[in-house]
Amino acid sequence: MPLKKICNKAGCNSLCNPCDKYCNKHKEQGQLDKQERNRYYDTYLRDKKATQFYHSKEWELLREVVKAKCNGLCTRCLDNKMLKAGVIADHKIPLKVDWSLRLVESNIDFLCLECHNTKTWEDKKKYK
Incomplete structure (x- = not known):
């Protein structure tokens, strides 16, 4: 059985594949968070x-x-x-x-x- 890791979402103890950052329940939220970080960087920090x-x-x-x-x-x-x-x-x-x-x-x-x-x-x- 392949190794599992804990979801990156704070407070979530669900296990997910090692190549995924989030469990299936929080995968969509992780993508939205990344989009928001990218939008902020593009707007305020990017040269x-x-x-x-x-x-x-x-x-x-x-x-x-x-x-x-x-x-x-x-x-x-x-x-x-x-x-x-x-x-x-x-x-x-x-x-x-x-x-x-x-x-x-x-x-x-x-x-x-x-x-x-x-x-x-x-x-x-x-x-x-």
Whole structure:
């Protein structure tokens, strides 16, 4: 029998699958809570200038060029002699640190999700 975990809803002791956050009774409420958090972030916290940039044709074209140059593979994993598909074009020096480097090809890496999350964590520590 697969392991179960307790529902994330406060006060609920129901068991659910380990890959689910909520039991069947609270699954819909969990989705609504997430939508509300996303709506708040989009309204008050998201950088509007960066969002506009990431939807621009210039960024989409540059992203495709970088992806093609590394054959769709994660550049950090390649440096470590591993093959893993990349999914995210990421600025080596973040936009918030130096906006002028936003369209410089040498400032873009194509990363897998794991490497992107690691790099984001490193950036938060480095640039605060």
